[in-house]
Amino acid sequence: MGLLTEGTPLTWEETKKLASHVREHGINQFINIYKKLKERKGDVLKWGDEIEYIIVKFADEKREAKVSLRAIEILEILNEREHQHPDTVKYLWRPEFAAYMIEGTPGKPYGGTLAHFNIVETNMKMRRHEASEFLKEGECLMSITSFPRLGCPDFTDPPTKPTPHEGGTMSLFFPDQAVFSGHPRFMNLVRNIRSRRGEHVAINLPIFRDKNTKIPVDESHKVRKAAKPDCVYLDAMGFGMGCCCLQLTFQACNIDEARILYDQLTPLCPIMLAFTAASPVHRGFLTDVDCRWNVISGSVDCRTEEERGLKPLKENKFVIQKSRYDSIDSYLSPQGEKYNDIPILYNDEDYRKLRDNGIDHLLAQHIAHLFIRDTVSLFSEKINQNDEEDTDHFENIQSTNWQTMRFKPPPPHSTIGWRVEFRPCEVQVTDFENAAIVCFVVLVTRVILSYQLNFLIPISKVDENMQNGQKRNALKEEKFWFRKDITTHVSPPEATRCCAGTCCEQKECDLVGLMSINEIINGKTGDFPGLIPLINSYLNGMDVDADTHCTIQQYLKFIQKRASGEIFTTASYIRKFVTEHPDYNHDSVVSEIINYDLLKTLKDIQEGSKSCPELLGYSATSKTKENIPHALKNDY
Ligand code: GLU
Ligand code: MG
Secondary structure, X not given: OOOOOOOOXXXXXXXXXXXXXXXXXXXXXXXXXXXXXXXXXXXXXXXXXXXXEEEEEEEHHHOEEEEEOOHHHHHHHHHHHHHHOOOOOOEEEEEOOEOOEEEEEEOOOEOOOHHHHHOHHHHHHHHHHHHHOOOOOOEEXXXXXXXXXXXXXXXXXXXXXXXXXXXXXXXXXXXXXXXXOOOHHHHHHHHHHHHHHOOOOOEEXXXXXXXXXXXXXXXXXXXXXXXXXXXXXXXXXXXXXXXXXXXXEEEOOOHHHHHHHHHHHOOHHHHHHHHOOOOOEEOOEEEOEOOOHHHHHHHOOOOOOOOOOOOOOOOOOOOOOOOOEEOOOOOOOHHHHHHOOOOOOOOHHHHHHHHHOOOOHHHHXXXXXXXXXXXXXXXXXXXXXXXXXXXXXXXXHHOOOEEOEEEEOOOOOOOOOOEEEEOOOEOOOOHHHHHHHHHHHHHHHHHHHHHOOOOOOOHHHHHHHHHHOOEOOHHHHOOEEEEOOOOOOOOOOOOOOOOHHHHOOOOOOOOEEEEOHHHHHHOEOOOEXXXXXXXXXXXXXXXXXXXXXXXXXXXXXXXXXXXXXXXXXXXXXXXXXXHOOOOXXXXXXXOHHHHHHHHHHHHHHHHOOOOOHHHHOOOOOOOOXXXXXXXXXXXX
């Protein structure tokens, strides 16, 4: 989840005094990185995935499933292995926000040849297997986006109680013990975000209204004025950052290619969010949303009342439209510039300093914009730094701007190049699905670069898509703004501003149209080519071994079927399971027993002991292998 600096965390009062120090030095540090590395080129395509997991503990005799707070113990063993064999471990394990979560990545990145697609799923399987070795009886490592009864009474193992009047979280529902305690960063963020905001974070998710649904949903609104009676109210960072995702990182060959990838993948973020929708249940209630995005966004929203526009500006400088976890606000490539149609806030001095140091307008505005956020996590040992060598202050702000995309400079003194991170996807139940999604997104990047495709649309339209993409059943029912002609190259930079910022409000302009995810992914004859047909035509020209070919085709078939609505999203599968459960009272409540049966079923699907064609399609098997065939190794 970001920078894990060791040390003594500072309180918000202490941190606040140092906010401008961090801003000043963070920007200096970026300038130094940029000067050293802007010309870096010749890096090859490398990429990797990150999967976050929840440790679930089943008590079969009681038909209960809880989150197990043992991440710390499991990580200790896994990290000891890494420590012993840093160069040969096949998987890397890191802590995440919650005491019941762990995050795993491949030990080494994948490379540029197609054969790598055939080892992704096995790596995911073995990764899961490795961590599962250290589970206790009844525990299971599950790649689920949200734990359905998070924050319900007794949702943890061992049992814990929330402490609304003391401690760090001070939640009505989420106990401090459910926050990962092996590193001070996490609880420090909880405290400082709440302190900076001046009140508890507040998320109100509209409840799914069934025929017996009770409004008010519960008693929360009597205790907290932020709680809305017809919503599921959540009041802690853990409700958001305690959710899991699937992320991808790409290394580009140079900074310009990284900017192109950053921009071109941006319009795909809401599409992939809706496509991977997997979290319809929160705090034991079926809600009217399918995705985690707004939950996390609200869960780390440290903006003050002034910044949220609720009070006139006095202490603060800006009214800020979004939380620090949200969709990006600006494109970075020259082609993208004219689609930057929402206000991009920054301190003029920061922007000026970046410009005076040779950084172009788009990058300067991006960096200055990241720095409108105060640091919310600072360690006393790290205050004074050498800006020529250290990058902690830059990373501090960069890694607490949790956005749909992240633009990452090379780490100092490393062999790693300029990278972009693709962050919207919800994690899926099976390794097959996760591998399919990962390979699909990587193939999209290959097609973008090879065919010089252009997906750019005004950022305001991407934002609209982000909101629509989270609605119940968005994949089937919503339409999304998408660029109609993705194959005409734009010569950068075109002089005129995109008309879509102005004329789209009156009529649909020529540039963008509303499309379903089915049309975007599978195409529409005569109108839109579709991502899968483009990928297939790209693959036709490539040499690939038979097994990899078969695996990729299985993945693409799965993507096609899900896009067309022939099979369920995880979210719609979960909804159906809950609403058809014999114990369900049509009151939106996901009881302990429904939760248990649901998670047990997902566990069986994950392990392959239950086939689930409605979620995976009929032929969800691949020819994935542990290693790349010997003959293709040279390409690694
Ligand atoms: N768990 C967060 C999510 O679901 C991401 C945290 C991270 O940046 O690693 O988006
Ligand atoms: Mg993470």
